[in-house]
Amino acid sequence: MDVWQFIGVGLAAMFAATFGSMLGLGGGVFLVPLLTLFFDIDPTTAVGASAVCVVTNSVVGSSVHIRSGFTNLRLSMLLQAPTAVGAIIGALIALRVDASAISLILGLVLLYSAASMLRQRRVNPEPPSEGALDPFGLRSTYLDPATKSTVDYLPSRIRPGLAISGGAGVLSGMLGIGGGVIQVPVMNLMMKIPVKAAAGTSSFMVGMTAVATAAVFYAHDEIDPTIVVPAMIGVFCGAKFGSQVTRHVQTQRLIWVFVIVIAYLGVSMVLKAFDIELGG
Amino acid sequence: MDVERTAGEHDQARLRELAARVLETGFRVAVVIMAAGLVLAVIRQEPLPSTLEGPADIARGFVRADPEAIVGLGIVSIILTPFVSTLVIAMTFYRQGNRRYALISSLVLAILLTSIGLSLL
Numbered sequence: 187m188d189v190w191q192f193i194g195v196g197l198a199a200m201f202a203a204t205f206g207s208m209l210g211l212g213g214g215v216f217l218v219p220l221l222t223l224f225f226d227i228d229p230t231t232a233v234g235a236s237a238v239c240v241v242t243n244s245v246v247g248s249s250v251h252i253r254s255g256f257t258n259l260r261l262s263m264l265l266q267a268p269t270a271v272g273a274i275i276g277a278l279i280a281l282r283v284d285a286s287a288i289s290l291i292l293g294l295v296l297l298y299s300a301a302s303m304l305r306q307r308r309v310n311p312e313p314p315s316e317g318a319l320d321p322f323g324l325r326s327t328y329l330d331p332a333t334k335s336t337v338d339y340l341p342s343r344i345r346p347g348l349a350i351s352g353g354a355g356v357l358s359g360m361l362g363i364g365g366g367v368i369q370v371p372v373m374n375l376m377m378k379i380p381v382k383a384a385a386g387t388s389s390f391m392v393g394m395t396a397v398a399t400a401a402v403f404y405a406h407d408e409i410d411p412t413i414v415v416p417a418m419i420g421v422f423c424g425a426k427f428g429s430q431v432t433r434h435v436q437t438q439r440l441i442w443v444f445v446i447v448i449a450y451l452g453v454s455m456v457l458k459a460f461d462i463e464l465g466g
Numbered sequence: 467m468d469v470e471r472t473a474g475e476h477d478q479a480r481l482r483e484l485a486a487r488v489l490e491t492g493f494r495v496a497v498v499i500m501a502a503g504l505v506l507a508v509i510r511q512e513p514l515p516s517t518l519e520g521p522a523d524i525a526r527g528f529v530r531a532d533p534e535a536i537v538g539l540g541i542v543s544i545i546l547t548p549f550v551s552t553l554v555i556a557m558t559f560y561r562q563g564n565r566r567y568a569l570i571s572s573l574v575l576a577i578l579l580t581s582i583g584l585s586l587l
Contacts, residue, residue, distance in 0.1 A: 238541060242493075245547045249489040252482050259481055259555060263571045270577040274584070323566070326478070390485075393548040394574065398581040400545050405584065409518040411537055415500065418544070422497065 272355020
């Protein structure tokens with residue numbers, strides 16, 4: 187790898203980490219296409235590098251989100267159990283399955299998520315009543331610096347959320363992404379969690395999910411330090427910046443960025459499944 | 467009711483502080499190790515390897531101040547950080563008497579440990 191490619195991979199990772207951290211994603215959903223389309227890196231190597239970068243992004247960004255109170259640690263632990271199991275299964279599938287099938291599945295899931303967010307986005311769902319039942323002890327509050335108001339929320343529909351988290355874990359493992367691109371819309375739309383809390387909780391979860399994925403790729407010698415090192419340097423710079431931006435940006439804008447980004451990626455992945463490249 | 471809620475909020479604030487501190491420490495440790503490895507690689511003009519060494523080779527190489535192994539240790543350190551933060555969260559839930567979430571966090575920890583263990587076999 188020459189110096190320019192080193193710098194280029196670092197910048198691509200910085201971009202992925204900035205947006206990933208802002209949106210509660212690991213950034214892998216941006217990084218894998220960037221590495222394969224613009225740097226001619228083998229998809230399996232890109233997925234392995236992406237998994238390490240997702241962990242890095244989560245570690246750096248989550249420390250900010252947790253201190254801001256955006257991360258619901260109890261909820262993250264509850265949803266993480268099925269997600270991590272799914273990630274191990276997904277990573278094992280990824281080493282054996284046809285790549286175009288994976289691209290098609292992810293593309294359709296992304297487009298569905300974008301459409302759902304656009305149709306019925308919930309900036310901040312209605313606050314729960316004082317006596318509302320909270321059998322899982324998940325009620326939480328945070329101070330939103332953008333509106334200078336306290337947001338009180340109570341996650342609902344926990345059991346379907348657990349089932350979908352398992353599916354998100356499988357896709358994470360297959361694609362080297364953190365799974366936030368699925369988790370954030372599910373938390374927001376189905377579980378009635380405000381977008382910032384969904385992004386903060388997801389940001390922490392994607393790191394744990396990607397640990398499982400990275401471990402499987404490590405075992406199969408698919409972690410390439412010549413790609414991972416410049417990418418990690420880029421992530422170090424981008425993740426902190428992205429999580430700071432999240433604190434101050436209006437939630438409505440965050441949702442629009444999310445919808446545009448995942449719609450673009452959804453179309454790219456569906457086209458890629460049929461060997462048509464976008465922007466490459 | 468208010469007293470219970472205040473105690474619960476205090477526990478949550480403590481948990482958040484500990485989790486954030488573990489993540490920051492893990493990040494800093496990984497950066498220092500990786501930077502040291504990169505500087506050594508540049509000084510000795512040794513290229514980075516195209517595959518990450520196994521844990522035993524990294525340990526042996528680290529003792530010999532091998533840049534390849536030091537960079538590898540930096541990468542492994544960052545991969546292990548969420549695992550350590552989950553461990554700290556599980557222990558904090560347990561100390562705070564929250565058995566349900568101590569158990570759930572321990573389950574998450576066991577799953578992560580299984581995936582890491584499988585990779586080392």
